[in-house]
Amino acid sequence: MNFVKRAGTSLGARKSKTAALLAIFLVICALLLGGFLLQAAAARQETGARRTVGVDVTVRKEGLTPALADRLGRSALVHRYNAEIRARAGAQGITPLTSKAPEPDAAEEQAKGELAVNGVRDSDMLLPFSYGSAKLTAGRGITPEDAGRDVAVIEQRLADKNRLKAGDTLQLRSADGKHTTAVTVVGIYRDPAREPTMWVAPRELPGNTLYVPAGTAQKLSAGTATVSEAVYKIGSPDRARQLHAETERLLGKDGFEFRVNDKAYKDQVLPVQRVGAFAGLLVWVIALAGALVLGLIVMLQIRERRSELGVLLAMGEKKWKLIGQHVVEVAAVALPAVALAALAGSVAGQPAGDAFLGRQDDKPASAARTPDAGIAPPTVRVEAADVGKVAGIALGISLVSTVIPGIGILRLHPRSILTDSA
Template identity: 35%
Template sequence: MNLFKRAWWRLTGAPGRTLMLVGLFFVICTLVLSGFLIQSAAARAADGAKKSVGAVATMQLDVNGLLASGKNDGRAPEGRQGGTIGTAGDLKRDLVDRICAASVVADCNYTADGAAFPTKTTRLHQPVPPPTGQDTTGTDLFKVDGVRKLDEVGAFRNGDSKLVAGKGIGPDTAKDEIVVEERVAKANKLKVGDKVKLKKGDLSNGMPTEEHEFTVIGVYRSGTPDTGQYVPAMMDPANQVYATIEGASLLGGRTTDGGGTLKSATFTLTDPDDLGALKAAAEKAGADLGIFPISVNDKQYRALVGPITRTADFATVTVWLVAVAGTVILALVVASGLRERRGELGILLSLGEKKPKLLGQHLVEIVACAVVAIGLAGAGSQFVSQAIGDQLLAGEVDSAREQAANENLRPDPSDPNGLARQGDDEAESQPIDSLDVSLGPADIAKVGATGLGIAALATLIPGARVLRLNPRDILTKGD
């Protein structure tokens, strides 16, 4: 007799058992398919975040790499005292500009640090004088930061500082133009367009006497107020001056050759996976990556996708647990059914039926139940997975935000005022808090393969053990 007919008669003749198998498969397939859908939605969200946020790669001097290279000849350009690093440790702006032109770079910025002594016509903002007898020669300076774009500086991007007059530093800003803080502007009665004179903040050749003239092109307001206590002038945010790379290099006593000397450069990549292409572009531009290594800071990307990645990981674990547990449970159910049908098996074998066909009949019965369950799971799993995914993701997002809030409440050791840590624009990135679950043919194919695999294992493992017996043993022996 045809095994498919026997399977059909068995399924219709025992509707209770058939419904139980369909229901069990429906639960298994629904949970497995929900896991697959959550994984797919998380992967799509992560890819979208990767493309929209990109990653920030940083390039700066590695002193150990320079010393290992043997290029630290100690020679310095004219006007600068020689040291142990030498000119080989200077990261030139012209080099970085060539790297910025690479196709994988969506945007770039760079900084240079420097300092400037006040002059008779340009005073520091120092509302509280230093304690009597304290030597402030090394701290009574303006802190000068050279930038490519002022609006890319963290304090301006997150709103802690903002321009109140004039314009900021840009790629086309002249080397003798600066932006000063509002309190310094008021103390010196400065307005946009005025000239100021500053001295180099470099004591390597003694106290500088040469004055350099700059034009004020902008005035900004810092979000950090005066504390009412003495703060070294160079550490007071009011004495922060922004200049071009060449201007900061000049005031910092470093070479201005090659467009100025940088402290570091950052490159925003269109895709975090483009780091290799960026390094290749840097080497082509002439950079020695042993001395100036490039590393990716994907903090913003990780902040965005952290909760959704953990949700996807949980879904993956769930899929495996459900698959294993489902296989075990179904194998026990099939084994129990085979024991109950020992008589039927023995009679069929006595009549000459082949053992593989008997096992095939049971496999057809289980697969038929699995196919029905997969169809039902496909109809309802999108709603189930959306609800489960949103619930899991909400918990992960709450945890991530709580952790970020705790981090921002910790005192910043670099802040002279002992204030809480000010999160930069990357740390303030809000994590992805929603899943876009959609069911596609690939998801149905995966859950179908999983369901049929479970059905095959659950049938073949116990079935092979029972059918090793001959008809006489099956009919005469007990369990």
């Protein structure tokens, strides 16, 4: 009889033991698939977290030009960046806010530069907006696509006083008063900071702060515009050393400040990495334990079936076919177990991923106060590649767990088997 057909007959005749073997294989395959799914979900979540949370590197240098800041921002290490230029501007056609406190007699005339202008590349990277203390109430912020445009984001109190809304145009006068620039309001934000109780110059009032693209700030600056600070978002702390080396090559070895802020990364990304490493270790442990458990089971089965083996050997059956029969029997149970595990993974995978990796809504209160704190929820999905890995490992376990105990079959002799069994 063909040993493959004989394996099917044997499985049918021993239904209870086949069911028990299927249950063991199902547990092994489900745990293996769970490890792969968790590992893949952690990798996807880590990739997203590197871009959203990442590590912020702040570079300051006296005389840092926008061109140099942009050159460093084009580094392959940098995901996004923001260079800030601070300037003053006069208002034309609108009325700036003024301090409600009485003006002291010794105060100087502040006719020029009533407005504080911050030239930025990406307003979402500014601490007030990334922390959530300043919030947009209408329109949008400044984005890298606004380069070359004359647009502005103004504070709610200035907008209310002058009845401005998104889409309106206002005139800004340069600090030296030599020219004006028309800017379009694209957004309105609310700064929770209260006005000082003592008299301050108009440009120091929080309501008189505008955000514009860096090019617009350069037009309004008196003289050469320089970058007060540039913030670069990179993927991980180990890349900070590489960025520092690039900064040295660009700005020189001395005279610049290089500060790394990796607190949010350590608080949120490292736990995800640990879950991924745990999932990888889990796969190895399950594979080894599964091979060991199934090997012991097959060894016991071989001992129980010594008489059957002796009869087959006496009938002239080759020993390698006997081993092949056991391999086919175990593999025939492994494949349905893989299919059932894939079905269970598609149902229970997402809840398990939420339990291990956590959802964005479940982050602690301290994490909510860190810039860009939101990590996307874990996405757990059963993919063909993961099922293929589980099937490959399951077949490998089948081979190892049958071939190694089956080596004893090669040393069997029909006469001794039948004599011992009698």
